[in-house]
Amino acid sequence: MIRVGLLGCGNVAEVIAKDNIGFEISALYDMDIRHAKHLSELTGAPAFENFEEFLSSDFDIVVEAASVSAVLTHAESVLTSGKDMIILSVGAFADPEFSANIKETANKFKRTVRIPSGAIMGLDNLKIGQISDMKRLLLRTTKNPRSLGIETDEKILLFSGRADECIKKYPKNINVAVALEIASGHEVDVELWADPEADRNTHEIFAEGEFGEFYLRIKNNPCPDNPATSYLAALSVITLLKNLEEPIKIGT
Ligand SMILES: NC(=O)C1=CN([C@@H]2O[C@H](COP(=O)(O)OP(=O)(O)OC[C@H]3O[C@@H](n4cnc5c(N)ncnc54)[C@H](O)[C@@H]3O)[C@@H](O)[C@H]2O)C=CC1
Numbered sequence: 001m002i003r004v005g006l007l008g009c010g011n012v013a014e015v016i017a018k019d020n021i022g023f024e025i026s027a028l029y030d031m032d033i034r035h036a037k038h039l040s041e042l043t044g045a046p047a048f049e050n051f052e053e054f055l056s057s058d059f060d061i062v063v064e065a066a067s068v069s070a071v072l073t074h075a076e077s078v079l080t081s082g083k084d085m086i087i088l089s090v091g092a093f094a095d096p097e098f099s100a101n102i103k104e105t106a107n108k109f110k111r112t113v114r115i116p117s118g119a120i121m122g123l124d125n126l127k128i129g130q131i132s133d134m135k136r137l138l139l140r141t142t143k144n145p146r147s148l149g150i151e152t153d154e155k156i157l158l159f160s161g162r163a164d165e166c167i168k169k170y171p172k173n174i175n176v177a178v179a180l181e182i183a184s185g186h187e188v189d190v191e192l193w194a195d196p197e198a199d200r201n202t203h204e205i206f207a208e209g210e211f212g213e214f215y216l217r218i219k220n221n222p223c224p225d226n227p228a229t230s231y232l233a234a235l236s237v238i239t240l241l242k243n244l245e246e247p248i249k250i251g252t
């Protein structure tokens, strides 16, 4: 059975820890030790205060559900320690230097970094953008102002521009845009809306290219303890782990 070390023991990690299908939680690390200890009580896995001790303990793969800054700080040492990694805070890859360095390190140490589809769908076949022309790719995300850390009585456009700029301003809310960029191999335009009427996190994807046209809208239920994060993001990681060692892979 795959043994998982959780980097980040918040809201997504708790869903993963509770629904461990085909894998076991073997180590826990969070910069807030209380969060790691809470999951330790649920899973029986040890909670580490020191990142190096966490990393050298006995498990196969680090599942990151922490923050963009945690990825920037720790991803390289995870790979050099000989462990694979699943990265949910994919916004870190908007930094081209970091991205190139992780690719080089993963190659050198023969490790794999997997980026789950997270809070969106449709990512698999948008990869065709890597080999065929795509002339429009837009992500329109709408969340409740509370999730975005602001207050407003009316629906407002908070950001319109490139994904790599948006993730700098909203690192906890728009990782999906960077996932779209990596999958499609194209720049993504982003609109981020705050809507006080929104009780779900909605992502709309508009794509147009050599293949034809594509529109997708997903209305995500929020996670129980963090309305900014969609429940789907946790399900996506669990499903990725469940299928990790399957010999037949589905999806592009
Ligand atoms: N790719 C995607 O589609 C999605 C990505 N996300 C991202 O996943 C991550 C986890 O989300 P949630 O569980 O809802 O967040 P959360 O805020 O509930 O939990 C994050 C946990 O990580 C810990 N943490 C943060 N920075 C850390 C660091 N540098 N070192 C160690 N621990 C650290 C925090 O103390 C907290 O316990 C967030 O970065 C979020 O933006 C969330 C939803 C969708």
Ligand SMILES: O=C([O-])CC(=O)C(=O)O
Pocket (backbone or CB within 6 Å): 118, 119, 171, 172, 173, 174, 175, 176, 177, 201, 220, 228, 229, 230, 231, 233
């Ligand atoms: O959970 C979501 O709907 C999207 C999200 O927070 C992110 O991409 O960072």
